[in-house]
Amino acid sequence: MQGLKILGTGSYTPELTVTNDDMAKIVDTNDEWIKTRTGMSVRHYNNGEPSWYMGTMASKQAIEAAGISPEDIGLIIDTTITPDFHTPSTACMVQREIGAIGSIAMDINAACSGFVYGFDMARRYLMTDESIKYALVVANEDLTKLVDFQDRGSCILFGDGAAAVIVELSEGMFTSFIGADGNGTKYLFARAAVPQNPFITDRKKYSDGMPEGRDQYLFQDGREVYKFATKALPNAALKAAEKIGLDINDVDVFIPHQANIRIIETAAKNMGVSMDKFFVNLHEHGNTSSASIPIALDDAIRTGRVKRGDKICLVGFGAGLTYAAAIFEY
């Protein structure tokens, strides 16, 4: 089977930290509520660092860890819901900074599942185009620019950061299960810029089915997303394993989307897998959307929790509503 070998990983965590007590200064909340309901303690906010900058720093670290030359990167997939520009893509910005000129470069948006979508996509490109030697999959999120700091139910959850991997095709096990349910678009969204075209006469004609809210901030129906997540996470992992007849208990380490410790615990229970197999670092980062899984992966690799030969399951869910799992050998 054609697998995907991770040659190197990297991450970027902004220095600015915001504790639960800091959050309590701006909304009606407290440390105990946040810890009990989410497991989170600290999140990192960018202090001016743009998305592309965070992605670049993470990518440079991944390139160094992989010991490759940036000119040999043939594909850059940048996963983000918070690009700095509508155009050019963040991938092109990162490409410029790391010096991988000539590679394919594009952004994809699958919200918090984005990195797993991108990881899977990289393999498909590598399998069909022999001229691509290495791929860079980088996730960068400046989520705090979307966060509604008047909404205590959501603002306490999110943080900023980035992470990246350099991959190449190699013999090995690989399976994925990826999809979306657009019926859930209304449960988690952030509207793009409102059109300024002065000739528009009827802005309200085309209803998008989204609830009225504070335009351009992140809206979340926490309970609906929670319900979806506790089903989608185990389902994606189990379906990915089933595709190749793998027993889910043969996975050594699960790297789940770091959205809420209760979601991860429920998913583990529903899958019949011990929580010990789940790598969790959400207490230190909060939810960084598509960057959350690769930040956790980089953390798990650098701290020795993930070792060469381990079977890893990356599994996430997010706005869309999307879900994605990939199982491979590290």
Ligand code: UT7
């Ligand atoms: O990347 C994907 C992103 N999103 C997610 O994964 C989010 C999924 N959802 C969740 O993680 C949870 O639903 C939340 C953490 C967002 C909320 O936890 P919950 O246990 O579902 O709480 P709830 O929304 O049912 O609210 C319970 C109570 C409410 O008060 P009442 O109505 O019972 O009086 C809320 O107003 O907690 C209140 N509450 C808070 N209290 C203190 C909501 N947010 C806060 C807060 N501090 N920050």
